[in-house]
Amino acid sequence: xxxxxxxxxxxxxxxxxxxxxxxxxxxxxxxxxxxxxxxxxxxxxxxxxxxxxxxxxxxxxxxxxxxxxxxxxxxxxxxxxxxxxxxxxxxxxxxxxxxxxxxxxxxxxxxxxxxxxxxxxxxxxxxxxxxxxxxxxxxxxxxxxxxxxxxxxxxxxxxxxxxxxxxxxxxxxxxxxxxxxxxxxxxxxxxxxxxxxxxxxxxxxxxxxxxxxxxxxxxxxxxxxxxxxxxxxxxxxxxxxxxxxxxxxxxxxxxxxxxxxxxxxxxxxxxxxxxxxxxxxxxxxxxxxxxxxxxxxxxxxxxxxxxxxxxxxxxxxxxxxxxxxxxxxxxxxxxxxxxxxxxxxxxxxxxxxxxxxxxxxxxxxxxxxxxxxxxxxxxxxxxxxxxxxxxxxxxxxxxxxxxxxxxxxxxxxxxxxxxxxxxxxxxxxxxxxxxxxxxxxxxxxxxxxxxxxxxxxxxxxxxxxxxxxxxxxxxxxxxxxxxxxxxxxxxxxxxxxxxxxxxxxxxxxxxxxxxxxxxxxxxxxxxxxxxxxxxxxxxxxxxxxxxxxxxxxxxxxxxxxxxxxxxxxxxxxxxxxxxxxxxxxxxxxxxxxxxxxxxxxxxxxxxxxxxxxxxxxxxxxxxxxxxxxxxxxxxxxxxxxxxxxxxxxxxxxxxxxxxxxxxxxxxxxxxxxxxxxxxxxxxxxxxxxxxxx
Numbered sequence: 001x002x003x004x005x006x007x008x009x010x011x012x013x014x015x016x017x018x019x020x021x022x023x024x025x026x027x028x029x030x031x032x033x034x035x036x037x038x039x040x041x042x043x044x045x046x047x048x049x050x051x052x053x054x055x056x057x058x059x060x061x062x063x064x065x066x067x068x069x070x071x072x073x074x075x076x077x078x079x080x081x082x083x084x085x086x087x088x089x090x091x092x093x094x095x096x097x098x099x100x101x102x103x104x105x106x107x108x109x110x111x112x113x114x115x116x117x118x119x120x121x122x123x124x125x126x127x128x129x130x131x132x133x134x135x136x137x138x139x140x141x142x143x144x145x146x147x148x149x150x151x152x153x154x155x156x157x158x159x160x161x162x163x164x165x166x167x168x169x170x171x172x173x174x175x176x177x178x179x180x181x182x183x184x185x186x187x188x189x190x191x192x193x194x195x196x197x198x199x200x201x202x203x204x205x206x207x208x209x210x211x212x213x214x215x216x217x218x219x220x221x222x223x224x225x226x227x228x229x230x231x232x233x234x235x236x237x238x239x240x241x242x243x244x245x246x247x248x249x250x251x252x253x254x255x256x257x258x259x260x261x262x263x264x265x266x267x268x269x270x271x272x273x274x275x276x277x278x279x280x281x282x283x284x285x286x287x288x289x290x291x292x293x294x295x296x297x298x299x300x301x302x303x304x305x306x307x308x309x310x311x312x313x314x315x316x317x318x319x320x321x322x323x324x325x326x327x328x329x330x331x332x333x334x335x336x337x338x339x340x341x342x343x344x345x346x347x348x349x350x351x352x353x354x355x356x357x358x359x360x361x362x363x364x365x366x367x368x369x370x371x372x373x374x375x376x377x378x379x380x381x382x383x384x385x386x387x388x389x390x391x392x393x394x395x396x397x398x399x400x401x402x403x404x405x406x407x408x409x410x411x412x413x414x415x416x417x418x419x420x421x422x423x424x425x426x427x428x429x430x431x432x433x434x435x436x437x438x439x440x441x442x443x444x445x446x447x448x449x450x451x452x453x454x455x456x457x458x459x460x461x462x463x464x465x466x467x468x469x470x471x472x473x474x475x476x477x478x479x480x481x482x483x484x485x486x487x488x489x490x491x492x493x494x495x496x497x498x499x500x501x502x503x504x505x506x507x508x509x510x511x512x513x514x515x516x517x518x519x520x521x522x523x524x525x526x527x528x529x530x531x532x533x534x535x536x537x538x539x540x541x542x543x544x545x546x547x548x549x550x551x552x553x554x555x556x557x558x559x560x561x562x563x564x565x566x567x568x569x570x571x572x573x574x575x576x577x578x579x580x581x582x583x584x585x586x587x588x589x590x591x592x593x594x595x596x597x598x599x600x601x602x603x604x605x606x607x608x609x610x611x612x613x614x615x616x617x618x619x620x621x622x623x624x625x626x627x628x629x630x631x632x633x634x635x636x637x638x639x640x641x642x643x644x645x646x647x648x649x650x651x652x653x654x655x656x657x658x659x660x661x662x663x664x665x666x667x668x669x670x671x672x673x674x675x676x677x678x679x680x681x682x683x684x685x686x687x688x689x690x691x692x693x
Contacts, residue, residue: 082421082446083458083490084165085109089156089186094590095557096602097634097656099686101152102159103134103144106181108586110543110559111166111507114606115518115579116665117632118656118682120145123579125166125509126539126565127178128516130467131484135173137185137261138334142290142316142472146224146241146267150201153243153265155220157195157206160186167488167509168442168460171407171423172336172351177464177486177511185261188216188249195692201226206245218247238282239269256299264291284320288472291315305339316472322392326473329358350408357401359473363393395532397477401431417448429465432478438463438485456492456505461485466515476515481534486511500548508540519577520567536568537577553592560585576610576624583607583629596640605631611667611676627664627676632657640690647693654686 080086092098092105104120106112113123121129134144136154145152165173165180173180189208196205206220221244231238243265250258266289272280296310314330336351409423422443429436442460449455463483466476492505514520514537541563550556561584565577583606590600608627635658640650660681667676 080163081165081170082419082444082456083168083492084163086161086163088161089159093156094598094600094636094638095588096600096636096654097604099151099654100156100652102156102162102183103152103154103181105162106164108557108559108588108602109164110503110505110545110561110584111541111563112164113561113563113565113579113581113584116679117604117630117661117663123519123565123577124179125488125507125541126537126563126577127167127486127509127511128467128514128519128579130516131176131178131464131486131511133173133176133178133180135180135182136263137183137294138310139261139292139294139312141292143265143267143288146222146243146265147239147269147286150224150241151222153222154183154263155204155206155222155243155245158186158218158220158245159183166490166507167462167486168444168458169462170421171409171425171440171442172349174353174405174407174425174427174440174462175403175464177462177467177484177514185247193693196690198689199226199686201230202241204243208247214251216247216249218245220245236272237270238272239267241265241267255301256297259294259296259298261294261296262292265289286471287319287321289317290472301339303340304344305337308334308336310334318471318473321471322474323396324362324364326362326396327360328473328475329360331356345413347411348408349410351406353403353405353407355403359396359399359401359475359477361396361398363396395476396474397432399432399477401429401475401477403430404428414447417454418446420445423460427463429479429483431465434479436479436483438483442488452496454494456494457490458492459487459489461487468515468517481515481532482513484511484513484515498548500546503543503545505543506541507543508538510539511537514567516567516577519565519579520569533570535570537565538568539563539565539577553594555590557586557588557590579609581606581609596642598636598638598640600636602634602636603631604634605629608664627667630661630663631659632661633659648691650690652686652688652690654688655683656686657681657683 087102087105089102092102092108093100095105095108098104098108107114107120107122111125115121115123115129122132123129124132134141136159141153143153161184163182163184165182167179169176169180173182188210190210192207192209194205194207197203202222202224204220204222206218208216208218208220210216221242223242224240227240243263245261245263247259247261249260252258267286269284269286271283271285273283275281292312292314294310294312296308299307301307310333312330312332312334314328314332316328316330318326332353332355334351334353336349338347338349340347405425405427407423407425409421411419411421413419420443422441424442425438425440427438427440429438440461440463442458442462444458444460445456447455447457463485465479465483466481467484468474468476487510488507489509490505490507492503495502513534515534516537517533520533520535541561543559543561545557545559547557548555562582563580563584564582565580566574567577568574585605586602588600588602590598592598607629610624611627612624634654634656636652636654638650638652640648642648657680660683662678662680663682664676665679
């Protein structure tokens with residue numbers, strides 16, 4: 001039972017080692033990839049234009065001077081929806097500490113607060129991890145990173161671009177009251193290509209290419225081949241993981257295609273401890289697998305519109321974490337259409353989305369007490385375990401859930417520099433005999449002032465069911481207490497100064513009926529109120545970033561978030577969120593050393609969270625002391641050799657936390673004043689051998 005919280009608080013120390021909207025375009029600040037990078041080492045330079053995009057006027061921005069940078073780490077690329085940020089896989093592959101993983105690059109963006117160093121679960125503008133959704137090619141991914149803190153379950157070569165929607169997000173994304181992270185699949189290759197990586201802990205790769213002029217296939221995956229060896233060296237850890245991906249695409253003609261995408265992953269993580277007699281006890285922190293099978297039809301119309309229809313089958317399973325076993329059989333059907341209007345001055349979009357889930361939950365045996373009849377299967381009672389078992393039976397029953405959604409928006413081009421996008425989404429939810437309807441309007445604008453400045457105001461409403469820690473098949477049942485409803489607002493500014501891009505955003509996000517069992521309470525108290533408590537979450541602050549080329553061979557990145565995140569509890573008190581960090585700072589410098597060598601350093605700093613437990617039944621302070629801040633330094637060095645005309649081989653050395661910094665990851669408040677619990681130093685140098693063609 002403790003595994004649910006052990007996963008959240010202990011996992012970081014174990015293995016720490018879309019849609020291109022047709023908005024006015026700004027030329028990227030950085031130039032083409034350096035000559036040292038083989039042409040087939042990364043996805044193609046630009047994604048194919050979105051078929052559902054109109055052709056608005058191009059923003060009147062003076063053409064940049066001769067490309068100043070040989071290091072491709074921009075996050076401009078294709079224009080993201082207003083208020084969102086977009087970055088490609090090639091843009092962050094040289095960033096220290098992100099392990100070349102496109103999804104993990106989310107952590108360097110303003111507005112993103114880590115739960116703990118190296119753990120890729122984030123609070124985004126105050127929204128807890130359970131309210132942040134991850135998508136690959138339009139499909140929701142239940143568990144994005146292996147063993148909680150490892151590599152992504154989606155192989156990096158499959159990803160062309162990642163978009164972070166801080167909120168409000170596009171109307172086509174729904175049933176989330178926080179933020180969304182979308183990964184766009186890489187374009188279909190016109191010739192065979194492959195990429196593989198061998199590391200001490202795992203190996204994997206992807207091969208894809210055309211088998212005929214109309215059929216293209218892809219296969220790939222990862223396997224933790226070194227898990228047994230690491231488990232033997234680190235006596236208190238046992239883990240393993242793997243994933244797979246496969247895709248086949250058949251062109252029906254010049255304007256339509258059928259595709260089949262399959263992917264999935266499995267993970268296991270356990271802690272081993274000795275009892276008083278020296279025997280090993282195993283505490284499972286994670287034991288899951290998930291699978292997705294997606295059938296899709298795409299058609300592009302000569303008028304510039306697009307039709308997409310898809311059917312996705314899914315299976316998620318969890319074992320021995322809170323319940324004996326849990327499974328979720330899912331079917332999701334969706335249709336989306338778009339059509340340009342007014343001679344390319346507007347793009348109308350809309351769609352339907354239906355999802356049905358069947359949850360089968362097998363709970364742990366009840367605990368024994370004096371009233372238990374003889375012969376009843378039960379377990380000896382431990383402190384609080386019986387109460388928590390009963391809470392889990394109520395929170396996670398076997399059931400059918402259904403959700404039906406409809407959405408529409410319009411991208412309207414006002415002039416050569418400005419657009420506005422109003423939208424609305426309506427969702428109907430049904431679970432355990434209860435139902436609810438959410439109507440979520442939103443509007444986002446981008447207004448150019450001169451050639452270099454753009455203003456981005458945004459406001460919207462987002463809704464979702466009661467949330468929980470992001471574990472496959474474990475979702476709180478029913479709609480008791482109502483939906484979570486979030487009011488999201490922001491006002492941003494983008495400034496282009498030649499090769500340097502500056503952004504600044506003021507935001508406020510208020511969530512009513514918030515469920516946040518990790519952030520609303522802290523410490524080792526595991527009562528059921530941690531799961532049932534609702535609060536009003538309020539987050540506000542400022543986000544600043546600067547990035548660009550200092551010179552041809554040098555790139556810099558700075559991002560800073562100043563924020564406050566609070567919880568208004570049922571007793572009327574307003575206290576900081578358990579993961580409220582006032583300051584979060586990232587600074588990176590990347591350098592092209594020449595002859596295929598590249599190096600980089602990255603500094604990560606964030607201030608401490610409240611050193612108290614803001615849980616129901618405990619008197620919490622509005623201005624508590626805070627644990628000490630944390631900082632770390634990441635270092636990366638890589639070398640790549642070209643082999644023949646298209647092949648390449650590379651070596652990568654990547655060290656996370658080279659400063660050997662310890663981190664306070666939790667506080668314990670069982671007896672007397674709350675005491676901090678430290679972890680580390682966790683420093684795992686990584687070395688990878690890469691190759692591709």
